Amino acid sequence: MAVVTEAPVRAPRRGGRQADRAKEAVAGYVFLSPWLLGLFGVTLLPMLYSLYLSFTDYDLLQDPEWVGVENYVRMFTDDPKFWSSVGATLLFAVVSVPLKLAVALGVALLLYRNRRGVGMYRSLYYVPSLLGGSVAIAIVWQTLFSGQGAVNEVLGFFGIQGWSWITNPSTALGTLVLLAAWQFGAPMVIFLAGLKQIPAEMFEAASLDGAGRVQQFVHVTLPLLSPVLFFNLVLETIAGFQGFTAAFVISGGTGGPADSTLLYTLYLYMRGFGDFQMGYASAMAWVFLVALGVVTALVFRSGSLWVHYADEGDR
């Protein structure tokens, strides 16, 4: 920061200005270097390397062998498991993201007014998000929903015959969705902040005009909250497509039963590290990157239809 202020003080000399500028540039690069190293060393070069690998047959141990677009062709034409994983991931994201956001918004609405002990409740409801991505919680989930688990005991108390939720392909993904929705803490906190931004006069004016609670929610809260909702939607969509840990732990690393929990990233991992097909896994990663980019772009496009920015009216 100090570097910037020094430059104008010096007396201009012939050629000196250029030298100063060059010095500034060097200083700038020096200060940037940690970030640059990170960008090139940890992100960009490995990404480019993986792009190269995606056109090769690479088993991690021997040198990669160029095969052109074969990996991509195989993925789309001769790999039923690839399509199973696409289906499972889409289903997971399409159900879990709206559900998680709805729960987050609902809880935020309950917690945003200042009542006694509300701070404690906010912390308590945030706790699952702190734990949620962990292996331990996935194991707890596995135990809860197994055939002889706690969920079935509770159901049995009410006389309902449960079954093994995690080993049945029609419900296994559902338990993962539930686990994802349970980690609503992060979007909840963002919703809380958004709700606090809405001026109380708006609600007063609405209630003077005779709007009930539901009408207030639909016509005041939702439009004013829409930028925050949009932000959460983008973040959670991307996170939803990248789900891995829970699926890996609960299915024992197989994506079973019957590939029902074979999320895309899990399949990618199995190909790369289980089957030694790192070229294929790299190709999958690039297809994933492009697909996620398209989905995110679509979400952004849709934003112009329903996101309401308060300052637009002032223009």
Add this chain to the structure above:
Amino acid sequence: MARFVRRTARTPVVVALAAVASVVLAACGGGASGQQDAGGAPVTDRPVQLSVAWWGGPARAELTQKTLDAYTKKHPNVTFTTQWQGYSGYYDKINTSAAGRNAPDIIQIDNRVLREYANKKIIADLGPWMGGTLKVDKIDPKLLGTGKVDDKLFALPLASNTQAFVVDKAVVEPLGLLPPETGWATWDEFAAWAGKVSAATGGKVWGTRDESASISAFEYWVRQQGKELYDGPKLGFGAAEVKAWFDMWAAMRDSGAASPQEVAQPANAGDISKNTVLTKQTVTTFSYDNQYTELVKGTDHALVLVPLPGAAEGAYARPSQFFTAYSRGANLGTAVDVINFFVNDPEAGALLGTERGLPPNADVRAAIQPNFSDQLKYVVAYDERVTGAAGDTPPVPAQGDSQINQLLISSAENAGFGRQSSQAAAEEFVSQANSALARASG
């Protein structure tokens, strides 16, 4: 001056790029440094630490640790770090560490990955140590042969085992349904028996687990059809066999003899802790006979071993596990000496018992057998009875075998949960398996 500065200002970036690139390249290249001392003697004059990895349960961990401690007692300069876990995910971990060039010095494997690991040079050719550090003359040549790939010894069998059904005696004996020691004459007879068990327990416990996803059980059955899992690098059977196999289990599920797939599914990945006889959900499940020691630890019920139904030729004496030496290990000679200790030392043999299977060294087996507990004697008797009538041991499975296992699980689950017809599941399995094998060996 200015021009000079401008030029140098850009160079750090270039240098940084070059540095990163060289690191990447170095990581990708690198020679097989460990191979330099092929045939070298174990280290005695300086401290050596070796890492050892295996899959298995707590019983195996305890016995293996004791054996390693015994080695350290004899060779105080050698100490060990160990890592063990369940079977599922085990190879992922080894593969990842091998890719990172830091796999454990001594790796337990089974024949599913033997060919792959040998061809990819993850494990060292033990030939240079044979006759020196590594003694093989007391090991049955047939068993020793199962550790060879293209006539080179890459893996030393720790033990041999054979296929079995483990049956919950505590449930079936009071029902008067204890199967004879020789098992069932046919699969039909077995299905009828399992159906009776399910009916007699009032549907609380199934007669048998649905074993359609078990490649080991399938291999037994397919050998009875006169086929093998592999014909060289190719599949040794076709979609017709797979469909018949799936249909047989579907019929058993429908009649109530076999558990539904959702009960069977958790054990499909091969973890002994999910074994459905231990969880008391089924009376019968597939097991290798050496697992008996671990199984009886996990339940308060008495268990018996019974041969799989049908012709005895389905069975074979199988290498249960191998110890292999990581080819890039820094102390290959010492690692080989430890492997030799596990296989040939009577003290090690006494400690290990039959937990991994029967000791491969004939002298060791004879020396320790009198001291076996009744439980171990029971396993030995079963093994000798079954392998006496068994068929030939097939060659080392084709490269890509571990993927075939995964594919069978997927297809069996798809068929078992009714997501695909048995015909469609069988066809998909065979076509996917064929292309996986072609890629793996190509």
